[in-house]
Amino acid sequence: MTTFQSLGISQPIMKALEKMGFEEATPIQEQTIPLGLAGKDVIGQAQTGTGKTAAFGIPMIEKIDKKQRKIQGLIVAPTRELAIQVSEELHRLAKFKGLRTLPIYGGQQMDRQIRGLKDGPHIVVATPGRLLDHIRRKTINISEVHTAVLDEADEMLNMGFIEDIRDILKAIPEERQTLLFSATMPKEIRQIATTLMRSPEEVKVKAKEMTVSNIDQNFIEVHEKQKFDALTNLLDIHVPELAIIFGRTKKRVDELMDGLQARGFRAEGIHGDLSQGKRMSVLNKFKSGRVEILVATDVAARGLDISGVSHVYNFDIPQDPESYVHRIGRTGRAGKAGVAISFITPREMSHLHLIEKVTKSKMKRMKTPSIDEARRGQQQITVEKLVRMIDKGQLEDYRETASEILDQYDSVTVLAAALKMMTKERRQTPVTLSSVQPVSVKRQSKYKGNDNRKNYRGKGDNKRSFSRKPKPQGRNRKFQNKRGSN
Numbered sequence: 196m197t198t199f200q201s202l203g204i205s206q207p208i209m210k211a212l213e214k215m216g217f218e219e220a221t222p223i224q225e226q227t228i229p230l231g232l233a234g235k236d237v238i239g240q241a242q243t244g245t246g247k248t249a250a251f252g253i254p255m256i257e258k259i260d261k262k263q264r265k266i267q268g269l270i271v272a273p274t275r276e277l278a279i280q281v282s283e284e285l286h287r288l289a290k291f292k293g294l295r296t297l298p299i300y301g302g303q304q305m306d307r308q309i310r311g312l313k314d315g316p317h318i319v320v321a322t323p324g325r326l327l328d329h330i331r332r333k334t335i336n337i338s339e340v341h342t343a344v345l346d347e348a349d350e351m352l353n354m355g356f357i358e359d360i361r362d363i364l365k366a367i368p369e370e371r372q373t374l375l376f377s378a379t380m381p382k383e384i385r386q387i388a389t390t391l392m393r394s395p396e397e398v399k400v401k402a403k404e405m406t407v408s409n410i411d412q413n414f415i416e417v418h419e420k421q422k423f424d425a426l427t428n429l430l431d432i433h434v435p436e437l438a439i440i441f442g443r444t445k446k447r448v449d450e451l452m453d454g455l456q457a458r459g460f461r462a463e464g465i466h467g468d469l470s471q472g473k474r475m476s477v478l479n480k481f482k483s484g485r486v487e488i489l490v491a492t493d494v495a496a497r498g499l500d501i502s503g504v505s506h507v508y509n510f511d512i513p514q515d516p517e518s519y520v521h522r523i524g525r526t527g528r529a530g531k532a533g534v535a536i537s538f539i540t541p542r543e544m545s546h547l548h549l550i551e552k553v554t555k556s557k558m559k560r561m562k563t564p565s566i567d568e569a570r571r572g573q574q575q576i577t578v579e580k581l582v583r584m585i586d587k588g589q590l591e592d593y594r595e596t597a598s599e600i601l602d603q604y605d606s607v608t609v610l611a612a613a614l615k616m617m618t619k620e621r622r623q624t625p626v627t628l629s630s631v632q633p634v635s636v637k638r639q640s641k642y643k644g645n646d647n648r649k650n651y652r653g654k655g656d657n658k659r660s661f662s663r664k665p666k667p668q669g670r671n672r673k674f675q676n677k678r679g680s681n
């Protein structure tokens with residue numbers, strides 16, 4: 196057990212950690228906080244939900260001079276929701292030090308952000324597109340940044356973002372400390388990463404599998420046309436506290452949401468075509484439990500930390516094993532248990548094996564659920580309610596009527612009628628989804644520009660092309676013409 200105290204963390208942050216209920220450091224925190232404090236560049240890789248945010252956040256906060264009202268720490272994250280979440284976590288960590296943190300992302304009014312920037316934040320957490328807009332308009336000054344973090348680093352250095360990241364890093368002094376974190380770090384991306392850093396220390400938390408062991412990983416083999424019924428049956432059997440269902444495209448997400456609502460589930464969708472206001476309201480409803488099922492594209496695959504997500508369903512199997520790791524990692528966080536179920540059509544079985552091979556984990560075959568099992572699942576909820584009522588007692592006022600009924604009918608019939616009355620029977624509204632192509636085992640390049648990439652970004656973040664090839668530039672060459680101008 197490593198205490199935060201033994202890592203040499205200052206009093207204001209210790210106080211914040213105590214308030215947040217962090218008792219001991221997680222392995223990635225234990226290993227990277229000292230390096231971060233020593234000013235080293237770090238590539239940190241650790242499984243989903245193991246506290247990478249605080250691992251880069253704590254040393255960044257420690258090194259910030261509160262009196263200097265300049266942006267000293269910059270974090271770049273791939274989605275708006277993640278930028279907001281990371282900013283909130285850093286705000287909590289820096290609370291007693293009194294630092295200001297500001298999220299900057301697309302879909303929010305520019306002038307509001309400009310006002311926020313004029314307020315003198317010490318730390319900015321940004322999505323790349325909007326940050327570049329501010330840099331080009333000269334509405335942000337990042338020339339005093341001494342610590343830069345790429346959260347979800349492999350995603351940030353992937354085809355869709357790499358040029359933006361290079362442009363952003365050019366606006367930061369070369370003497371900066373650069374920290375890269377993710378649960379996945381394909382070799383090719385790691386190589387690109389080192390060109391942006393100064394002799395980085397690579398920290399990889401030792402684990403046999405890329406995924407956390409507290410996620411129970413399953414798959415069902417199911418034909419495309421039977422997927423939707425299988426999904427609603429599973430939902431009735433599992434009764435998740437909160438569930439995320441991943442679909443391949445925005446259209447798919449919309450159709451799934453409509454279908455689930457038609458069958459009486461409290462489901463809402465999130466993807467890059469929705470307005471920022473809508474994205475936020477859906478996510479907030481989900482966090483508060485007013486919506487039980489979040490249907491999402493990969494826009495929600497990375498980094499999001501929502502407590503209570505007990506189940507993740509891959510309605511469509513993701514193209515990349517990395518995406519699989521991040522998607523299922525929305526459950527089983529901070530040591531909690533979680534369940535993941537992936538739907539695989541017979542033609543996609545080889546893709547499943549590829550994912551298992553890359554992630555070094557195994558998915559258990561789950562049999563396709565039947566409507567009878569689903570019914571029993573629904574009845575089970577009623578039975579549990581009934582048992583709770585029995586345990587509670589206070590039934591005296593009902594006993595006389597109860598025995599009168601039992602004089603006339605047998606007990607099983609009476610109880611069956613009561614259960615039927617109390618059970619919310621599922622509407623079996625027929626739902627047909629548009630057909631989709633199965634995922635092919637032929638992997639696209641790591642530097643892909645696939646459909647998910649487009650899904651990832653919201654409107655207005657799409658301006659920059661996805662197809663630009665990463666230029667093979669070394670750090671020195673890249674910064675040569677920049678020298679002196681910072």
Ligand SMILES: Nc1ncnc2c1ncn2[C@@H]1O[C@H](COP(=O)(O)OP(=O)(O)OP(=O)(O)O)[C@@H](O)[C@H]1O
Pocket residue numbers: 216217218219220221224241242243244245246247248249377378497498499500524525528529
């Ligand atoms: N030392 C700790 N003790 C207890 N809880 C912690 C600790 N560190 C982080 N947490 C909590 O664990 C959860 C997961 O942390 P975080 O979001 O940083 O994970 P992550 O490693 O970045 O995951 P991902 O790869 O999905 O982005 C958060 O709710 C966070 O507040």
Ligand SMILES: [Mg+2]
Pocket residue numbers: 247248346498
């Ligand atoms: Mg994270």
